[in-house]
Amino acid sequence: MWREADLPDGLEILRASCFDHRYPAHFHDEFVFAAFARGAQRHRIARFEGVAEAGTLMVIPPGEVHTGEAVERSRGWDYCAFYPSARFVEAIADEVLGGSGPVDFQGEVLRHDPELARHLLEASAAIGASGDVLTRQCAAYAAFGAVIARYGERPSGRRRAEAADTAMGQAIAFLEAHHGEPIGVNAVAETVGLSPYHFMRSFRAKTGLSVHRYLTQIRLNHAKALLLRGESAAEVALGAGFFDQSHLINQFRAQFGVTPGAFVAASR
Structure with a gap:
């Protein structure tokens, strides 16, 4: 896990191969865009329980409590995750979707989308390996833009309900x-x-x-x-x-x- 100071709001990125590690219930102030390369992760996100396998794309909104652990410890799972701020995501949505109001991913946490999952995995590898700032920035913008374009929704005038009273x-x-x-x-x-x-x-x-x-x-x-x-x-x-x-x-x-x-x- 590391932070890229040259990307908006200090984008954090994770690349992991997990076996016996179990993530406790937690949340992020940012979005989570994750892609799974191998094995299978069992998780609970709010009241939703599911399994993410290779080729799966995961999108978790800010503040949503979630957990994660291997379905089989002997196999574990490999994945990458990005944690873009809401401001970063909304700025891309301005260009990709237009409209107004917060971007909405239609309540879907998991999608089996090998093409888009591969795009995020390749972006993670490129950002981690490149010493060139422009290369890292282009990889992040292209990957997030692809996720927002395919699954984001931003109808004009639509408002999201408040998360807490x-x-x-x-x-x-x-x-x-x-x-x-x-x-x-x-x-x-x-x-x-x-x-x-x-x-x-x-x-x-x-x-x-x-x-x-x-x-x-x-x-x-x-x-x-x-x-x-x-x-x-x-x-x-x-x-x-x-x-x-x-x-x-x-x-x-x-x-x-x-x-x-x-x-x-x-x-x-």
Whole structure:
């Protein structure tokens, strides 16, 4: 996994061969465009459960909670994933689709599309291997444009329903603002005027994650940004709200499949 600073919003890319690694329930602030090359991955995305095999294209909207693990550990699965920001996707949709309103992928998570999956896999390989900025940029724009053109929809005037109600939005904003501090559920519940029990049930129902797991995700996202600024793992652990460096490394590896050091070393 690495970040490309020369692509919009610091595009993150993952190329992986997984066997016994299991991704816990998590979310991304960005879209996920993934393509599968070998084996099979079992996953849960929101309430949808499925299997992604070779030739499968996966599109996950920002904020959608999902998991992933091998169908058979002895076989595992190989895949690549891109994490373009909503702003990056919408900018391409302006050119490819026209219209107005957020791009919509019609609620479909998986599509068996070997041609488009191969396009994304080749783009991932080209970006990882090329030292030329223009080559990397062209590969990313062409791959995302192909996905949006084939499966994106953007009718003029259409609006997407809000993902969270006002109370949960306020709670998430509170977690973001105080992620580096010790936080108890009472403090968050008080900010939205709910009892702790009611708040915890409502939060999980709305986001698909417990408050603790959601906060850990926020802390990991901030940790990535601090690591790329050159801060040490020990400094990042303290700044992002983890107990210590070991806690950060364990959570980072579980979430992203690589260590913080490997992520920084591979990023450009």
